[in-house]
Amino acid sequence: MSKSKLKSLKLKKATLQKAKAKQSNAKLRINKKPKKNKNRKFFLVKGFKDILPEEQKYWDFIRDKAINISRAYGFKRIDLPVLEETELFVKGVGPDTDIVNHEMFSFSTLGREKVSLRPEGTAGIVRAYIQHGMLNKPKPVKLFYIGPMFRYDKPQAGRYRQFYQFGAEVLGADDPIIDAQLIYMVYQMYNSFKIPINIQINSIGCKTCRNKYIKALKNYLKKNRSKLCADCKTRYIENALRVLDCKQKKCQELILEAPQIVDYLCEDCNKHFVKVLEYLEDIEVPYILNPFIVRGLDYYNRTTFEIFPQNEEDSSQSALVGGGRYDKLVKNLKGQDTPAIGFSMGLERTINSLKKIENLKIEPKNKCDIFIAQLGERARKKALVLFEKLRQSGFKVAENISKSSLKSQLESANKSNAKLALIIGQKEILDNTILIRDMESGNQEVVPEDKISKALKRRLKSLNIRKNR
Ligand code: AMP
Numbered sequence: 001m002s003k004s005k006l007k008s009l010k011l012k013k014a015t016l017q018k019a020k021a022k023q024s025n026a027k028l029r030i031n032k033k034p035k036k037n038k039n040r041k042f043f044l045v046k047g048f049k050d051i052l053p054e055e056q057k058y059w060d061f062i063r064d065k066a067i068n069i070s071r072a073y074g075f076k077r078i079d080l081p082v083l084e085e086t087e088l089f090v091k092g093v094g095p096d097t098d099i100v101n102h103e104m105f106s107f108s109t110l111g112r113e114k115v116s117l118r119p120e121g122t123a124g125i126v127r128a129y130i131q132h133g134m135l136n137k138p139k140p141v142k143l144f145y146i147g148p149m150f151r152y153d154k155p156q157a158g159r160y161r162q163f164y165q166f167g168a169e170v171l172g173a174d175d176p177i178i179d180a181q182l183i184y185m186v187y188q189m190y191n192s193f194k195i196p197i198n199i200q201i202n203s204i205g206c207k208t209c210r211n212k213y214i215k216a217l218k219n220y221l222k223k224n225r226s227k228l229c230a231d232c233k234t235r236y237i238e239n240a241l242r243v244l245d246c247k248q249k250k251c252q253e254l255i256l257e258a259p260q261i262v263d264y265l266c267e268d269c270n271k272h273f274v275k276v277l278e279y280l281e282d283i284e285v286p287y288i289l290n291p292f293i294v295r296g297l298d299y300y301n302r303t304t305f306e307i308f309p310q311n312e313e314d315s316s317q318s319a320l321v322g323g324g325r326y327d328k329l330v331k332n333l334k335g336q337d338t339p340a341i342g343f344s345m346g347l348e349r350t351i352n353s354l355k356k357i358e359n360l361k362i363e364p365k366n367k368c369d370i371f372i373a374q375l376g377e378r379a380r381k382k383a384l385v386l387f388e389k390l391r392q393s394g395f396k397v398a399e400n401i402s403k404s405s406l407k408s409q410l411e412s413a414n415k416s417n418a419k420l421a422l423i424i425g426q427k428e429i430l431d432n433t434i435l436i437r438d439m440e441s442g443n444q445e446v447v448p449e450d451k452i453s454k455a456l457k458r459r460l461k462s463l464n465i466r467k468n469r
Contacts, residue, residue: 047153047161049348057364058351063146065192066166066345073185075144075168080124082148086116092123092333094298096239103151105161117150121167122299122326122342123333129171130335139172146347158317158349169342174327176272179303179341180279186307186321186343187285195353196310197320200290201280203273203302204241204324205265210301213264214240220258227254244292260291269302276303299326303341309353320353321345368398369460371413371421371439375406379424386422386434386452393453413439419463420456438463 044050051059067077086106093099105117118124125143128134134141146166153159168185170178183199190197204210218240221228228236229248236243244255265273280287287305295304304324312318323343330338354360370390374383383401390397400412406423413421423435432449436459447455 045161047155049160049162055351057362058354059347060365061362062193062347062350062354063166066189067144067146069185069189069192070144070168073142073181075142078125078128078143078145079147080118080121080128080145082118082150083115084118084124084127086114088123088127088333089116089119092126092299092329093120094239097298098242098296099151101238103153105150105152119151120149120297121145121147121165121344122169122297122329125167125169125342126171126326126329126333126335126340129330129338130333134171135330135336135338140178141171142168143171144168156317158352160348164347165344166347167342167344169340171330171340172338173341174339176275176303177279179272179276179325180283180285182323182341182343183280183287183305184283184285186323186345189345190307190320193350193354194357195320195350197307198310199285199287199305199307200293201277201287201303201305202261202290202293203265203269203276204261204294204300204304205269206301207328209264209266209269210241210261213259213261216259216264217241217243221254224254227251241294242296244294245296255292261294262289262291272302295322295324299329299332300324301327305343307345309349309356318349319346320349366396368396368416368418369420370395370397370456371409371416371418372397372399372401373406373409373413373421373423374401375404375423375425376429378429379426380404382424382429386424390453390456395453395456420459422452 086104089104090100095101099119104119106114107116108114125145129141129143144167147164148162149165150162152161155161168182170182183201187197187199205213218236221236221240221243225233225236227250228243229246229251232243232246232248232251235246243251244258246252246255262270262273277287277289290306293304293306294300295306302325305322306319307321308318309320321343323341325339325341327339328337330336330340372383372387372390374380380401383399387397387399387401398412398416398418400409403409403412406425410421419439421437421439423437425435428434428446431446433446434449434452436445436447436452436455437443438459445455
């Protein structure tokens with residue numbers, strides 16, 4: 001082949017390669033995602049909240065009290081997944097409810113299962129009750145849970161897309177004394193939180209009385225349909241009872257004149273309700289009859305109740321607790337006929353009410369009594385071991401061992417509210433001693449290292465006695 005032919009062939013090959021490269025670059029450009037801002041910061045997803053360390057003392061306070069009281073009443077803890085089959089909520093909560101229609105975080109998994117983040121706890125509890133054969137356990141089965149729920153609701157004050165509920169359920173008992181006892185227990189919880197509440201109670205009867213009532217209600221609403229808010233115009237068709245829940249002023253005015261469900265209760269439902277109220281009076285639980293507490297979930301029957309903070313206007317965002325009977329839910333979810341009742345407490349709203357208490361003082365759980373400060377490398381190693389020794393002996397100890405300046409360590413000691421500071425310096429290392437300093441009075445005492453536990457116990461005891469005087 002001549003030199004010139006070879007050259008032109010090489011050129012052709014190069015041009016072809018260039019064209020190919022151009023083509024694949026263009027393809028790459030098409031597939032390339034839009035340029036991201038590398039310096040972009042990340043923020044919370046709308047409607048979600050962080051619970052920061054400073055907030056935790058309020059959460060611990062409410063959680064511990066609710067858990068202790070429910071354990072004292074014989075409830076056992078159950079923890080369930082946040083994800084369940086979507087169908088469970090459709091069947092459990094009801095296909096025409098606001099929650100199922102508009103508020104669920106639902107999606108398909110990679111395995112094409114249709115699932116939802118739980119919008120409430122009861123349906124999952126009933127699923128677990130049936131799945132684990134709890135119907136064979138001695139009745140009633142009393143369970144409590146605590147955890148996050150998810151609703152794709154319009155975020156606003158007191159309404160989040162992820163919120164925490166503490167809930168308790170009694171399965172396998174239909175006696176009205178159970179309804180009263182459960183309400184009594186929640187009442188005692190709020191007493192222990194020192195949050196003033198009002199308890200509003202109603203009965204929505206059984207299916208038979210409720211159907212009669214819905215007919216009467218629909219008749220009344222039909223005549224006044226033009227006066228309903230836009231949402232209630234749809235609610236009237238989908239689930240007329242929900243109109244009673246509406247907090248819009250014009251709907252509330254209409255509702256006041258609406259027929260009341262108590263006038264439609266059958267004999268058995270009426271008897272049940274009267275008994276619940278009698279028990280509540282006997283045990284001195286103050287309550288308000290509210291014929292419009294119907295609850296937004298399909299599974300309820302007979303007793304329904306909601307709890308609101310006292311001295312605050314009732315609104316859909318102010319309810320602290322919602323609860324009621326759900327005698328047919330276990331059967332509806334293909335379990336054995338099992339009457340049941342439960343409630344759920346919104347923790348964010350309860351904590352908001354707690355924070356409004358005047359002169360509220362809640363100590364954080366990790367509060368310490370003793371702070372260990374050190375100066376010099378040998379002292380620092382000693383402090384490392386002393387911390388563990390004291391912790392294992394049951395003392396509440398704190399440190400800031402990465403700091404070397406004594407001044408900044410004593411500042412940390414002040415911030416930690418420790419009653420005593422232990423100081424280990426050069427001299428203490430040589431003498432095998434530890435200096436104890438009373439953080440309030442500034443008094444100091446040098447103690448042999450092997451006598452430190454005894455000395456600390458004595459000191460803390462006398463400090464507590466002084467405080468309690
Ligand atoms: P419910 O399951 O709707 O009866 O709600 C029970 C309680 O959970 C309410 O009384 C509230 O305290 C709380 N709660 C319900 N929905 C929300 C939400 N979106 N954000 C915060 N708390 C809520």
